Amino acid sequence: MAKDVDRVAEIVRSAARELTGADGATFVLRDGLQCFYRDEDAISPLWKGQRFPLSACISGWAMLNRSATVIPDIYADPRIPHEAYRPTFVKSLVMVPIRTLEPIGAIGTYWAEYCHATDEQVQLLQALADSTSVALENVQVYAELERRVEERTAQLAEANRRLQEEVRERQLAEQAVRQLSLIDDLTGLYNRRGFRLLAERELRAARRRKGRCLLLYADLDELKPVNDRFGHGAGDRLLKAAADVLKAQFRNTDVIARLGGDEFVVLASDYSDSEEVLRRLEKALRGREGGAGQRLSMSMGVSESSLNPDEGLDSLLVQADAAMYANKCARRALRAVS
Numbered sequence: 613m614a615k616d617v618d619r620v621a622e623i624v625r626s627a628a629r630e631l632t633g634a635d636g637a638t639f640v641l642r643d644g645l646q647c648f649y650r651d652e653d654a655i656s657p658l659w660k661g662q663r664f665p666l667s668a669c670i671s672g673w674a675m676l677n678r679s680a681t682v683i684p685d686i687y688a689d690p691r692i693p694h695e696a697y698r699p700t701f702v703k704s705l706v707m708v709p710i711r712t713l714e715p716i717g718a719i720g721t722y723w724a725e726y727c728h729a730t731d732e733q734v735q736l737l738q739a740l741a742d743s744t745s746v747a748l749e750n751v752q753v754y755a756e757l758e759r760r761v762e763e764r765t766a767q768l769a770e771a772n773r774r775l776q777e778e779v780r781e782r783q784l785a786e787q788a789v790r791q792l793s794l795i796d797d798l799t800g801l802y803n804r805r806g807f808r809l810l811a812e813r814e815l816r817a818a819r820r821r822k823g824r825c826l827l828l829y830a831d832l833d834e835l836k837p838v839n840d841r842f843g844h845g846a847g848d849r850l851l852k853a854a855a856d857v858l859k860a861q862f863r864n865t866d867v868i869a870r871l872g873g874d875e876f877v878v879l880a881s882d883y884s885d886s887e888e889v890l891r892r893l894e895k896a897l898r899g900r901e902g903g904a905g906q907r908l909s910m911s912m913g914v915s916e917s918s919l920n921p922d923e924g925l926d927s928l929l930v931q932a933d934a935a936m937y938a939n940k941c942a943r944r945a946l947r948a949v950s
Contacts, residue, residue: 615754617641620747621651624719624740629653631736632729634721635701639744640671641717647671650717655724656701668693670707675715680708680738684728704728708738711745719744796870798848799855807869811879812925814867815917818881825917826883828893829932830858831940832874833909846906853908857896876910877929886914911940 621639628637636654640647647669649659666672673691674681684704686692704727709715719741721729794806802810811827818825832854839847851870858868858876866880883889890912900908913935915928 615751617650617748617751620744620751623747624744625651625653627740628719628721628737631740632706632721632733634706635724636722638671638720638722639717640720642666642675642715647675647718654701654722658700658702658722659696664693664696669696670705671718671720674707674709674718678709678712678715680706680734682706682729682734685726706734706737708734708741710741710748716745716748799852799870801855801858801876802867802869804869804871807867807871807877807879808925810867811869814879814881815925815928818917823882825928826878826880826886826889827915827917827928827932828876828878828880828889828912829914829929829936830854830876830878830893830910830912831936832876833911833940833943834906835874838906842906850906850908853900854910857893857900857908861893861896877932879925879928886916890914911936911943913937913939 624639625637628634628639636652636656636658638652638654638658638660639650641650642648643663645666646663647666648663649661649671652658652660664672666676670681670683670691681691683689683692683706686697686702686705687694700722701724702722703725704723705720706729707718707720710717710719719737721733721737794802794809796803815825832851835847835850838850851874854876855868855870858878862868862878862880866878868876868878870876880889893910893912897908897910913932915931915935917923917928
């Protein structure tokens with residue numbers, strides 16, 4: 613059930629001593645052509661963390677020969693590198709390979725007094741080595757599964773990031789399309805489509821809260837003569853100047869639009885005095901120029917909504933347009949008299 617090599621090593625070194633009654637035990641792993649003494653449990657230090665050639669130590673012999681070995685007297689066995697053992701307490705040992713077919717390591721047990729390990733001790737140690745082989749293979753499987761899970765998780769995270777990025781890009785694109793479809797390019801005000809969409813929504817909201825709306829219809833005076841005399845660039849500047857005045861005089865929540873040509877319209881909520889709105893606009897226009905020395909002038913008319921649910925936006929537009937036309941005619945008559 614161990615999930616990593618550290619846990620395997622911890623179990624092996626303690627179990628090896630307990631099963632055999634030895635004074636020390638080591639857990640050795642094969643590392644290429646070397647033996648790596650991965651862990652140990654002993655009455656005094658042995659070779660933990662060190663590496664030796666397979667051909668130079670008894671653990672290497674057990675792996676190369678795929679066989680357990682029992683050595684009652686290490687100094688009477690020519691396979692033992694005596695100089696490596698002299699600083700240690702070891703007098704006798706048993707070494708068994710981990711996995712008979714292509715061994716991947718070895719387990720060694722050591723005694724401080726001369727001891728000839730019994731067949732039962734060797735069998736128990738080999739059983740431990742067999743279990744260790746299965747555990748190490750499981751560790752590799754767990755590690756591979758974790759690696760694949762991490763890779764898949766990273767792939768899913770990247771796919772999710774790309775999807776979110778695509779969603780954001782699509783939302784921005786849709787927002788840009790909506791903006792282009794609702795906004796007048798020249799003035800930055802709403803266009804006819806944008807006005808109808810937002811104005812009808814505002815009218816419904818006003819009725820729900822028992823409020824009224826004011827609709828202003830304005831026509832820019834003398835646009836055609838300016839275009840004919842000074843060019844459409846001058847006419848565009850005149851239109852922009854008119855839009856700036858309307859934006860300055862109304863609130864951000866009011867719906868201000870250019871319907872096309874020289875026609876402007878505003879739907880404003882909760883205005884109680886339409887005459888005051890007209891006076892304020894006339895004052896704002898007074899003395900303003902729209903380019904080419906042309907004085908800014910607008911003919912304006914207003915209509916006011918009622919709480920009648922059958923009264924729609926078209927009705928208000930017709931009323932305000934009629935009032936604007938009457939204002940335009942009166943202004944022309946006044947200029948003619950003057």
